[in-house]
Amino acid sequence: MMLARTMNDVGDDDYSRVRDAIAFMSQKWRAHPDIETIAAHVGLTPKQFHDVFRRWAGLSPKDFLAALTLDHARKLLRDGANLFDASLELGLSGPSRLHDLFVTHEALSPHEFRKGGEGLVLSYGFHPSPFGEALVVATARGMAGLGFVDGARQHGLADMQARWPAARLVEDQDLTAPYAGRAFQPELWQAETPLRVVLIGTDFEVSVWETLLTIPMGQATTYGRIASKIARPRAARAVGAAIGRNPISFVVPCHRVLGQTGALTGYHWGLTRKQAMLGWEAGQCM
DNA sequence: AGGGCCCATCGCA
DNA sequence: TGCGATGGGCCCT
Numbered sequence: 001m002m003l004a005r006t007m008n009d010v011g012d013d014d015y016s017r018v019r020d021a022i023a024f025m026s027q028k029w030r031a032h033p034d035i036e037t038i039a040a041h042v043g044l045t046p047k048q049f050h051d052v053f054r055r056w057a058g059l060s061p062k063d064f065l066a067a068l069t070l071d072h073a074r075k076l077l078r079d080g081a082n083l084f085d086a087s088l089e090l091g092l093s094g095p096s097r098l099h100d101l102f103v104t105h106e107a108l109s110p111h112e113f114r115k116g117g118e119g120l121v122l123s124y125g126f127h128p129s130p131f132g133e134a135l136v137v138a139t140a141r142g143m144a145g146l147g148f149v150d151g152a153r154q155h156g157l158a159d160m161q162a163r164w165p166a167a168r169l170v171e172d173q174d175l176t177a178p179y180a181g182r183a184f185q186p187e188l189w190q191a192e193t194p195l196r197v198v199l200i201g202t203d204f205e206v207s208v209w210e211t212l213l214t215i216p217m218g219q220a221t222t223y224g225r226i227a228s229k230i231a232r233p234r235a236a237r238a239v240g241a242a243i244g245r246n247p248i249s250f251v252v253p254c255h256r257v258l259g260q261t262g263a264l265t266g267y268h269w270g271l272t273r274k275q276a277m278l279g280w281e282a283g284q285c286m
Numbered sequence: 287a288g289g290g291c292c293c294a295t296c297g298c299a
Numbered sequence: 300t301g302c303g304a305t306g307g308g309c310c311c312t
Binding site: 202 | 305
């Protein structure tokens, strides 16, 4: 417990700087603050600031911030206009070639969790991640939840418990640790050893989450396009609600869904974290 | 079975 | 901007 806590503090240090920088930028973008100003605000010299970003995402602060502009988001959406046509072709050639983090998934039928996950036993554990301390939830069949801790761990746990009120959550770090390790290390994303994921939701929710899994890293789409993809072109808002209930954040990449205009619109774990994920992925793609 | 309410949307004036 | 249509999920009757 104490050991995990210490490791996490160290691992979190870069992210906390990045997070503060994003938050500062979001407030002050009208004034066009330069790199030196942002570095000073988060308590670093420009050199230290630069090093933090290189270490954390593999790119410079300048490139990172460029990846978060509205212009960049719009370009991403233009380039990805026929993204689902392309991924359909890929999907037909391989059963689970989903997302760069190769994932195999299965869905629990509504029958199996009718009363809010009654009879389900879920293991959970807390682990360091590039986006703050992560809370991983898993069954014997695969990863079922991924959230983040802001403040007390108890809050993160309550968030997961609320998704399956009748399930029993049991702490088991040994079971969840491999999932946390895999999810955040792109060099471990291999087709030969896909990450097993269990999607627990209604038919509609599962179809939305499956669509999310086909969005490649570094790309983005909109709520409306997902609605069209699942043959419900007017259900963009329902899609938004379903995405908001995605239990396996990051792995099921709901952060790659933007509003029609390229605006971030929303994120269950905070818009700052959504920006951090998009910027981090921009670094992984270079 | 059906009404009311919430929601990370969207398009149009 | 602001507003109304929209569809799914959930809770209540």
